[in-house]
Amino acid sequence: MSSLAGELSRIAGAAFVAEGLAEELGRVAASDRPDLAQFQCNGALAAAKAAKANPRAIAEKIAARLKAEPIFSKVEIAGPGFLNLDLTDAALDARAATLMDDKTLGAPGTGAGKTLVLDFGGPNIAKPMAVHHLRSTIIGDCLQRLYRANGWNVVSDVHLGDWGLQMGQLITEIESMGTAPIYFDPNVVGPYPEESPVSMEDLETIYPRASAACKADPARLEAARRATVDLQAGRPGYRALWRHFVKVTEVGLTREFGALGVKFDLWNGESSVDSLIPSMLEDLKARGLTEVSEGAVVVPVAQGDDKKPMPPLILVKSEGGVLYGTTDLATVIERVRDYDPDLILYVVDHRQHGHFEQVFRAAEKANLRGRAHLEHVGYGTMNGPDGKPFKTRAGGAMKLFDLIEMGKAEAEKRLAEQGIGADYSIEERAEIARKVGIATIKFADLSNHRTTDYIFDLERFSKFEGKTGPYLQYAAVRIQSMLRKAREQGAEIGAPAIHSAEERRLILQLLSLGDLMASAEEKRAPNMLCEYAFELAQNFSRFYNEHHVLSEADPALKAARLGLCALVLAVLTRVLDLLGIEVPERM
Template sequence: MTSLSAELTTITGDAFEAEGLSRAFGQVQGSDRSDLAQFQCNGALAAAKAAKTNPRAIAEKIAARLKANLFFSKVEIAGPGFLNLDVTDAMLAARLDVLRADPRQGAPDTGAGRTLVIDFGGPNIAKPMAVHHLRSSIIGDCLQRLYRANGWAVISDVHLGDWGLQIGQLITEIELEGSAPIYFDSNVVGPYPDDAPVTMESLVTLYPRASAACKADPPRLEAARRATVDLQAGRPGYRALWKHFVTVTEAGLTREFASLGVKFDLWKGESGVDGLIAPMIEDLKARGLAETSEGALVVSVARDDDKKPMPPLILLKSEGGVLYGTTDLATIIERVRDHDPALILYVVDHRQHSHFEQVFRAAHLAGFAGNAVLEHVGYGTMNGPDGKPFKTRAGGAMKLYDLIEMGKAEAEKRLAEQGIGAGYTADERAEIARKVGIATIKFADLSNHRTTDYIFDLERFSKFEGKTGPYLQYAAVRIQSILRKAGACAAVPSFLTSPEERVLALRVLALGDIMAAAEDKRAPNMLCEYAFELAQDFSRFYAAHHILSETDANLRAARLSLCAQVLGVLTKVLDLLGIEVPERM
């Protein structure tokens, strides 16, 4: 279905066209001044500027035409030439009924079947998910849900960091430890043990140790680099060891992502394009795009009009190792070959902006991108309340798992305080706490604009009052409770009788516009804002009108229908945010 504002834009556009002006001036949007009108059109001001005439005179002409349309209950000119518009209640009610019957629930079809590949999460081997993975995971997950809802064929890829120097560092560390000599015996080419010589727990302590050792000791770093090259060249013992790292880490990550409610279509990693790299490099060499520079093989991506020095994309390090720019480039080839996407999004920390700039330029130079637009969806860094990188009280990195546990504990505490959960089973309480805890974390994160640097404040993350995830869940749970008490009742045609219902109806009808805008800007915070306003509008309606005790049967039925519809929209938006609504809480 087309949205209400789009329909009004068509009508107003017609009016501008009839006056010999561009119909683009007819853009109608929700009013900034809800005390004055429901909708506004500022086109007369723009049109007057272009034609150098009086905006008020243009507005008069447009208004005269709009007044003839039965859609509008009010057409007014205000200030220098704003067109203020109200729609009739009958029209709003009719739109509600259309929306209720829409199988797409008002979602725009911006995708029209096109394919999106979205790359997010990006955890690394041997590192537990830390809080800084939170943003990529939940912003990426929200975007994949949104694009899917908007008619895109979405393919999400976790894109593990499983092929770089950190693996060489781990291998070297294990060799020095001497705990698994078989993988380093050059007389052995397999088979190797099925049981992993490491666990997630041991990897997690191994990696920081290896990393610190390499930083402090240059020969050690050299050894790690050689190990990386040998791994990438296919040394059997190293490959076997690497496989164990991946298996062990994946099991841990799967649990963590599952607890967050985040799913991926593909569990690929940097290593997945190993086979594509040699032919890609040969191809780039043959076409003169790759050259040797300072001992490395690079693709020059600088342009004459660059305002800053743009270093080349390094394909092969001096000692022959492959970098993540190399695998990223090869991954574009793979994705275009396998999926022919119209768009590839990379949801990665904005500090990596120049890396993606290099990779995208190289891809375009080489003609690898096919029909795909390549875009880095960056997000702000995560700091503690002091503005410095976030640490726990003990000084270590905060793990995502611990954060989720804290959110759950806080929710359980609240449940106990309210006394509401007294009759629930332990399982149900735990399930509610899980949903509420995760909603708190996700909403607190997503409601910030993604590009702003992020202050990770535990106190804020455990708040349940005000503009929070639990507020939205609470609103939904209250509606569920009303509907449960009302028993089975059929949906009836809508009609509106109060200002609160009118406001609520307008909000419900704006869903499609918000979904389109949030997609366009890749901005989950717009969905958060909308969900909050919707819940607030409902709470006002709820406070102003008693529904179950309404004696007018028709009005009662209409209000129950409205409740059900609001619940549907609220649940939908929360689902886009990756937030579940408990039965009760």
């Protein structure tokens, strides 16, 4: 760890070791009480507890050693044995200057040499993306950006839902429509038409109808199950039709992911592992890991110490079809084979926790996961103002695309209210509205802790005041504007130097970015990035309110302040980028 807190932890750790205590006790973190100190170390309390000794006595010994270190301007013992630490301004200035030259802005490098497979998005074929995909997409994309910034080799996979019962439902519905008989004629094995018999718009109406029909009529459901088995078994007409579904859907998905600025390395899906499934089943059976239960092939995953019933993972249904548990397990094999990852994260709705527990247990039991740690990164639901899952006014599921349009429209409204860009071109105004609208939605989503449900309130999220995406964009734009003016003046931009409490506070926060990125990674917690960005903007506003930069007469002081502004802008822009939020040139 090359961060400032890491450096201090090493110094304090050495002091603990010199006293015959554990190095980990020297962990130094930003102080909970900034009014008392910049940093704190609580190791003496923990040490005293373990040794049943007097915490203050231990703290005294550690403090005596720390006082010999030139980096500290203050070493104090407070309360029962807290060590309060301040650094000299010279030490902070030196590190700020280093940070300015560091393209990574202090990124922790936690992922050096490590590979992450990140499974998120998970849209379904023939269905438009609904808002619950929004969370997976936005959270997953943020993690993708964060892990990359931290040095991980990241392989992201959209993992389409393209192989399950819905496919059979669509196929049977289209068969009953009678509009594309060639795909159902058993005497035809191809070639089939290049042109899809259905458009995305068609599918959007066909799927709900098919789904409802299967719900209402057991015979229809049975037919859909059979069609699914036939599709998975390779029936040519079904495969051809299915390929049209996939192709047509991907066009729409590309549009929506593009609008959100989200990219995937792999456009794989459940179907991608189709060819791996027979050998996997054979292997598991040969090793005695499967059994037949009620006509289905399953892997028992219950353990003796389970506190709840743990059903087996079903690999093959009684009528012969496979489920997403089957494809998920095969996908583990594929990912281990192709990437040998250290970590596989699944960014999926927390309601599927039980499913992943089954899959992970099966992967463990069958020794399929290589060295990868498998983890379900769950998230809560996005709710409407009534606290129930977000719906349209008509009561249907809200589509992601419509939500994005709403965000953009709201941004346009707000921008017009503020009289922003009245003299800009229509194109630039639209571009600003796009960036602001996306920022509104993303920041609102990411700033909530991912595991809890949250209430989507566009009115509140789109405000330019308070903890919102647009506010942060504005803060960045304002600094850009100032630096532009400085350039026009030909002013010099130097290294930051502390001359005031506001500057000190700002520099301390800038120097903590690396630790923040490491914590956010460890907890898979985008909301920590949001919190940091907002605090940075606030700290900057305080500084900005107290110190005039462009009119500063002392050239050295002016250069240092401009340098600080430039560094704040760089860090703020970086954090927003990690959140997937773009900053307009002006607004």
